[in-house]
Amino acid sequence: MLAVSNLTKRFAGLLAVDNLSFTVPAGKVTALIGPNGAGKTTVLSMASGLLQPSNGSVTFDGRSIIGSPGHTIARLGISRTYQNLQMFEDMSVLEVAMTGAHRCGTSNIWSTLFGLPSIIREERLIETAARDALAEAGVPSTLFGQDAETLPYGLQRRVELARALAAKPRLLLLDEPAAGLNPVETRDLSALLSTLRAGGLTVLLVEHDMDLVMKLSDYVVVMNFGRAIAAGTPRQVQSDPQVVEAYLGAED
Amino acid sequence: MSSLRRSYRQNLLGLGIAALLLVGVGLIVSNSFYLTTLIFALISAISAIGLTLVFGFAGLASLGQAAFFGIGAYTAACLTEFYHLPPLLSLMCAVASASLSAWAIGRPLLRLSGVYLTMASLAFGLIAYLTFSQMRRITGGLDPGFMLTHEFSIGPFRLGDTHSMYWVCSCFTIATLLVALNLIHSKFGRALRALKSSAPASEGVGISTASYKSTVFAIAAGMTGLSGGLYAFFMRSFNATAFNFNLSIELLVVVMIGSLRSVWGALFGAAFVTLLPTLLENLEDFKLFVYGAIIVAIMMFMPDGLFDGLLRLVIRSPRKADV
């Protein structure tokens, strides 16, 4: 579904991603792992149009998405969450999720200005999509009216997940969804991702929590210093000597 | 009914109450000095509603609104004076021309952000002001200025007197508020608030930040152009000084005294700023100084606007989107 080939990103002399190739097959969970600074977030940012690669290509359903702005890629059906929260300020939880469902709306600016009845229908549609996504992400409905920014960190991460799901994506990019969560929250997240996976959603998961990765993913791609050092099923990469070395080396 | 729909209905109810208040004031007040002050307040409110959308909601601090006010004023005045277009049509053209010029400069201008955008819009405002004052063949420049011999009218109804102009400006204020409320309570309004807090995340949910910015900039300019056109028909004789930097600052002060989070603040701010000179004599001389002090004080103590801050103090509600 998503194919990355020879992808390279240079930041002023630093080679963050170096000639990386891998594919994310449809309906599967692919994990992208590696030590800190390996270039994982940079890959997600290039796949979501936030960064332009220095070289190489990213295709989605056979169509190149390099050079397309982020909103165009989002409309093709790629949603993501962020390693550092990118919460919308001054919005209730429901409104944040409704903003996630932005692309469900098709009205033009004129019907909005004049408040035509089609807008009311559209708002209802968007609100339903948002409520469903929040329920899916396990946000209790008692919180829908609260200012999203005032929620505890774990809940804000769920709201961000709901925002991504509200767009009804075909491919979901998750950047360390378990980071900063306590064990209970991590278990909930794991259950939630299993449900999404069972529903047939394609996921590219960046994560440091190995239990989560091994349990959830169908394929694993291991990165170090911008390069892929191993790829395969969770079992295969677990026993790969290069992977073991990269992780042990990183912990020193 | 969903809570968001309810909040929209409540705003419409507020709009009805505001309309009734304007009618009440119009029936009671007949003193032309007071009516004139009220008209200026309404004209400034219309511009400020637009600036609230641009600055308050989308976070784009524009210091060039006076340009669109001037474009609106000269478009309306010239079309009626030189081409004998019906005043209402000229007014609609004023909205369109201000909007289109904003659309044209919006794309390059709005690629800038923060203080660079403010500087660039300031420069645009200054260039527009210089153009207004130098194109004397059309605008009359600073001296003698523009003389509009036609009064405002709709069909056979002549509406040039102060009392009628009060009704006209009231109607346009209510209409502008309605349009602004429709925008805010839609995916468009959410997109503006979203791009203000996180551009990457907005793009990530499919919002084209560039086109939303230029659209809201154009809509606000249209509102400002409308108030410029009304100004032209009310004054009938005016010169380019009316469209200088002071006006842009004044509109910003109106928004900040009102609210950055709700278009209702524009009414309060406009009333405050228009009544201020009647309270302080010789204000003209140190107006910018007072405005500067107000901006600094509000930014420091009530960053969401004075009216908003006071309201929150009174009802002690938690900081939550008031839209």
Ligand SMILES: Nc1ncnc2c1ncn2[C@@H]1O[C@H](COP(=O)(O)OP(=O)(O)OP(=O)(O)O)[C@@H](O)[C@H]1O
């Ligand atoms: N915008 C940027 N400008 C310059 N260097 C950057 C930028 N973004 C990332 N880098 C660098 O690129 C490298 C890869 O960063 P990236 O964030 O992709 O790593 P990561 O694998 O996501 O790490 P982590 O597990 O810590 O999140 C790092 O050395 C980082 O410092």
Ligand SMILES: [Mg+2]
């Ligand atoms: Mg990262």
